[in-house]
Amino acid sequence: MIGIVGLGRIGLILASAFLNKNFRVVGYDIDPERILENIYSGSVELHPEEIVREIIISSYNKKRFSIRSIDEISSEASDIYNIIVPVNWVGDKPDFESLKRASEAVGDVLSRGDLVIVESSVPPGTTRGLVAKILEKRSGLVAGRDFGLAYSPERVSIGRGFYDLTRNYPKIIAGIDNYSLEIVSLIYSEISEKGVLRASSLEVAEFEKLAEGIYRDVNIALANSLAEIARRIGLDFWEIRELANSQPYSHIHTPGVGVGGVCLPYYPKFLLWYLSSVGEGKCWCGELIALAREINTDQPRRVVDLVLEGSKIIGIEDLYRSKVCVLGLSYRGDIPDTRESPTYHISRELVSRGFSEIVIHDPFVARDDFLEKIGVSLTSDLRECLSNSKIIISATDHGVYKDLSTNHIKHLSGEKKILIIDGRNIIKYSSESDDSRKCLYGGIGKKWMWC
Amino acid sequence: MIGIVGLGRIGLILASAFLNKNFRVVGYDIDPERILENIYSGSVELHPEEIVREIIISSYNKKRFSIRSIDEISSEASDIYNIIVPVNWVGDKPDFESLKRASEAVGDVLSRGDLVIVESSVPPGTTRGLVAKILEKRSGLVAGRDFGLAYSPERVSIGRGFYDLTRNYPKIIAGIDNYSLEIVSLIYSEISEKGVLRASSLEVAEFEKLAEGIYRDVNIALANSLAEIARRIGLDFWEIRELANSQPYSHIHTPGVGVGGVCLPYYPKFLLWYLSSVGEGKCWCGELIALAREINTDQPRRVVDLVLEGSKIIGIEDLYRSKVCVLGLSYRGDIPDTRESPTYHISRELVSRGFSEIVIHDPFVARDDFLEKIGVSLTSDLRECLSNSKIIISATDHGVYKDLSTNHIKHLSGEKKILIIDGRNIIKYSSESDDSRKCLYGGIGKKWMWC
Numbered sequence: 064m065i066g067i068v069g070l071g072r073i074g075l076i077l078a079s080a081f082l083n084k085n086f087r088v089v090g091y092d093i094d095p096e097r098i099l100e101n102i103y104s105g106s107v108e109l110h111p112e113e114i115v116r117e118i119i120i121s122s123y124n125k126k127r128f129s130i131r132s133i134d135e136i137s138s139e140a141s142d143i144y145n146i147i148v149p150v151n152w153v154g155d156k157p158d159f160e161s162l163k164r165a166s167e168a169v170g171d172v173l174s175r176g177d178l179v180i181v182e183s184s185v186p187p188g189t190t191r192g193l194v195a196k197i198l199e200k201r202s203g204l205v206a207g208r209d210f211g212l213a214y215s216p217e218r219v220s221i222g223r224g225f226y227d228l229t230r231n232y233p234k235i236i237a238g239i240d241n242y243s244l245e246i247v248s249l250i251y252s253e254i255s256e257k258g259v260l261r262a263s264s265l266e267v268a269e270f271e272k273l274a275e276g277i278y279r280d281v282n283i284a285l286a287n288s289l290a291e292i293a294r295r296i297g298l299d300f301w302e303i304r305e306l307a308n309s310q311p312y313s314h315i316h317t318p319g320v321g322v323g324g325v326c327l328p329y330y331p332k333f334l335l336w337y338l339s340s341v342g343e344g345k346c347w348c349g350e351l352i353a354l355a356r357e358i359n360t361d362q363p364r365r366v367v368d369l370v371l372e373g374s375k376i377i378g379i380e381d382l383y384r385s386k387v388c389v390l391g392l393s394y395r396g397d398i399p400d401t402r403e404s405p406t407y408h409i410s411r412e413l414v415s416r417g418f419s420e421i422v423i424h425d426p427f428v429a430r431d432d433f434l435e436k437i438g439v440s441l442t443s444d445l446r447e448c449l450s451n452s453k454i455i456i457s458a459t460d461h462g463v464y465k466d467l468s469t470n471h472i473k474h475l476s477g478e479k480k481i482l483i484i485d486g487r488n489i490i491k492y493s494s495e496s497d498d499s500r501k502c503l504y505g506g507i508g509k510k511w512m513w514c
Numbered sequence: 515m516i517g518i519v520g521l522g523r524i525g526l527i528l529a530s531a532f533l534n535k536n537f538r539v540v541g542y543d544i545d546p547e548r549i550l551e552n553i554y555s556g557s558v559e560l561h562p563e564e565i566v567r568e569i570i571i572s573s574y575n576k577k578r579f580s581i582r583s584i585d586e587i588s589s590e591a592s593d594i595y596n597i598i599v600p601v602n603w604v605g606d607k608p609d610f611e612s613l614k615r616a617s618e619a620v621g622d623v624l625s626r627g628d629l630v631i632v633e634s635s636v637p638p639g640t641t642r643g644l645v646a647k648i649l650e651k652r653s654g655l656v657a658g659r660d661f662g663l664a665y666s667p668e669r670v671s672i673g674r675g676f677y678d679l680t681r682n683y684p685k686i687i688a689g690i691d692n693y694s695l696e697i698v699s700l701i702y703s704e705i706s707e708k709g710v711l712r713a714s715s716l717e718v719a720e721f722e723k724l725a726e727g728i729y730r731d732v733n734i735a736l737a738n739s740l741a742e743i744a745r746r747i748g749l750d751f752w753e754i755r756e757l758a759n760s761q762p763y764s765h766i767h768t769p770g771v772g773v774g775g776v777c778l779p780y781y782p783k784f785l786l787w788y789l790s791s792v793g794e795g796k797c798w799c800g801e802l803i804a805l806a807r808e809i810n811t812d813q814p815r816r817v818v819d820l821v822l823e824g825s826k827i828i829g830i831e832d833l834y835r836s837k838v839c840v841l842g843l844s845y846r847g848d849i850p851d852t853r854e855s856p857t858y859h860i861s862r863e864l865v866s867r868g869f870s871e872i873v874i875h876d877p878f879v880a881r882d883d884f885l886e887k888i889g890v891s892l893t894s895d896l897r898e899c900l901s902n903s904k905i906i907i908s909a910t911d912h913g914v915y916k917d918l919s920t921n922h923i924k925h926l927s928g929e930k931k932i933l934i935i936d937g938r939n940i941i942k943y944s945s946e947s948d949d950s951r952k953c954l955y956g957g958i959g960k961k962w963m964w965c
Contacts, residue, residue: 291799348742
């Protein structure tokens with residue numbers, strides 16, 4: 064029986080992949096009630112991926128999958144423990160609390176011959192330096208002798224995560240010793256069609272996962288840089304990007320209003336934090352990664368700079384009392400996940416500069432505490448958001464915005480002067496029409512155009 | 515008849531692509547004798563690509579291809595002129611001299627209805643701001659009215675350039691007006707199987723070409739950074755890279771001893787120079803690109819730092835009198851092109867730190883003025899280079915080095931203490947053998963290992 068510790072989105076994907084291959088699974092979470100409620104109600108809240116919901120619900124009903132509180136973890140239930148809990152970045156360091164708690168719980172029930180697999184994305188050295196030590200201390204056993212310990216990074220993108228895990232990529236695995244590696248290889252060969260790739264050490268596997276994310280973060284920062292250069296010299300970056308990427312060695316990324324989620328914004332910090340912790344914090348080798356992070360962090364502020372620049376060009380009177388409609392709160396299109404979303408930062412920046420009427424539209428998010436706290440409204444009614452807005456900012460590439468044109472926005476706003484900041488290259492530009500309204504269209508990597 | 519101005523490697527690829535589709539071509543160069551000699555002798559010096567040599571020689575013999583000095587350019591010969599001359603970076607700015615000279619020569623013979631296509635990689639605005647003005651001044655005609663003007667960046671990699679142009683990628687085109695665009699589209703549709711992609715302006719096409727190179731330069735700098743982080747924490751970056759790139763969204767590049775050639779080192783500077791020239795030199799948007807360039811420029815120095823670090827570990831006595839063998843002078847593997855090669859910088863750095871016996875090996879380069887000047891030897895005899903060398907650095911990934919192992923090097927050197935710095939991940943590491951010799955193996959992105 065496989066025990067999965069942490070039933071977040073990725074934990075449930077992992078559970079469903081094992082269940083799908085006829086493993087029996089028991090899941091542990093700090094809030095089992097929430098998951099059980101979603102199973103009973105069949106709610107989409109259970110998981111964004113339909114296949115995951117189906118497998119989880121049917122397995123639960125067939126009693127092949129059970130859910131317990133992490134405090135009720137017991138040694139009878141499992142011999143393989145899979146730890147997939149969040150490690151976030153809080154303040155100026157990684158927050159290992161969930162990982163520590165999960166390791167303690169597993170350590171308390173660990174038996175000789177068990178295997179523990181860590182899946183969370185962590186700084187190099189965490190499995191050996193933190194998890195192994197807690198497990199050993201709580202169990203009185205020795206990792207690599209009495210029990211197995213492995214690291215295997217999750218590499219899934221929510222929305223297609225089940226297929227990423229089971230079909231799309233090989234699973235990367237590493238063990239504290241050969242025995243651990245052989246067992247984890249056997250297990251993951253069962254669920255991953257592309258098989259496994261063995262890393263030579265736990266740390267190599269921990270590093271490789273961060274490297275994947277850092278590659279993307281740096282390339283988004285490069286795209287943001289090139290987009291701004293193009294904009295400043297009056298060119299459309301989106302056209303340049305498409306042309307450049309017509310040869311197979313060019314993978315210029317998509318610029319945007321910032322980078323959200325708990326992967327890309329955290330991984331560079333995890334690696335640089337680790338580098339510091341081993342006394343190499345001043346190495347030149349961290350500079351590019353740190354600068355890229357800074358560039359991406361500053362993007363929401365630059366979106367608001369664009370608002371001010373455009374307002375001057377079009378001449379919006381009583382600017383700070385103008386209604387601003389921001390399209391999208393999720394950090395990625397068509398998912399209901401707002402963690403570290405740039406829209407929060409755009410909203411805060413707008414508030415701090417004195418804008419008084421800000422409305423966020425999102426079809427996937429019903430309420431939000433942070434926005435409420437800073438006095439920003441949230442609606443799922445697109446017309447309500449656009450109506451009487453003088454400033455419209457696209458911040459998320461939800462599919463629902465793909466039908467919006469500058470003309471639609473003009474009509475739905477009804478205002479005489481309208482400024483559109485397309486942060487995600489998602490609003491269709493319709494050329495200037497001969498009506499009484501003035502409309503200015505700009506955005507990330509875009510020159511100003513009348514609409 | 516198509517006139518190609520500039521018969522360098524890329525000019526000859528362009529000529530052969532046109533000749534292959536039964537166009538008649540006349541080529542202009544500042545040194546036609548050199549090319550003619552290579553044609554007569556059938557020398558491999560004519561061009562590194564066999565197909566290009568074949569087409570050029572047979573077309574010349576059939577009198578479908580002729581070669582003249584650029585001073586003998588005449589208006590009868592051509593109605594389409596293709597300018598493909600080098601624009602280099604000299605000191606702190608682009609060197610437009612060749613482009614000016616080519617434009618003047620073409621301008622002097624330009625007739626109404628002719629078309630001029632610029633192919634050189636240039637800062638945005640060069641075709642319109644420099645070439646068009648020279649052509650207009652010398653011809654008395656107006657671009658876009660009396661004659662056509664287009665920009666179409668070369669996108670070929672020497673070694674497979676003929677196929678890059680004719681099969682692998684679409685040709686990007688832009689015209690100063692619609693007429694120019696239509697004509698250049700017709701012409702390139704003939705030679706490019708993947709067809710053409712139209713850019714909305716000359717500047718967009720100029721920018722996209724630089725963007726392709728900048729993407730690579732920044733990604734090499736990222737790879738160099740990650741490689742150094744891995745090395746400092748005792749991990750092998752090459753393994754990490756391979757694992758990370760096992761999913762299709764990760765394209766982490768190859769780290770190395772530096773970036774040579776006249777593309778990648780120049781393009782970031784072209785773009786940043788242009789940004790400055792329009793008063794945007796202080797934009798944050800140039801910082802990442804500039805830092806990446808700096809990182810890549812510093813790599814050769816870091817290779818020498820590794821030499822000193824390794825020498826201390828292994829304890830090489832009389833270090834600065836030890837023979838150093840550097841493998842490879844070309845900036846890329848298996849081509850005879852040394853322009854801006856990192857090996858020059860490594861050599862200079864070694865000399866300036868006091869190393870007195872430096873030998874460079876390259877199978878493709880017979881002599882080199884710069885090396886001679888700074889007192890560094892060059893040989894095509896690998897044994898001669900390795901013999902009695904205490905320090906061995908791999909700097910180019912020539913195929914011939916792929917069979918070298920640390921064991922071979924130990925035997926060929928014969929020295930008692932040998933330090934191997936593998937800058938290109940090309941030398942096979944054989945584990946420590948039980949002989950009397952001490953051998954230390956390290957390199958870019960590698961932890962130190964005894965060999």
